[in-house]
Amino acid sequence: MISFFSGTILLVGTASLLWHLLPRDGVPHRLSVMPYVQVWIPVGIVSGLVIGIGLMVAGLVDIMF
Numbered sequence: 001m002i003s004f005f006s007g008t009i010l011l012v013g014t015a016s017l018l019w020h021l022l023p024r025d026g027v028p029h030r031l032s033v034m035p036y037v038q039v040w041i042p043v044g045i046v047s048g049l050v051i052g053i054g055l056m057v058a059g060l061v062d063i064m065f
Helices: 002-020 037-064
Strands: none
Touching: 002 037
């Protein structure tokens, strides 16, 4: 059960981070243009989505069986 809730929190947090880092009025976010950070942003977003979905599925399987 806790896996489902933590997966949901991680998924919502990652989705909100993705929404926050989108360009506004054609101007990219200041973290997106930093040389070392711009490489890790997609890795963090994809990892957060995959781990969040995995935790949610694990929580649902735990609840059902």
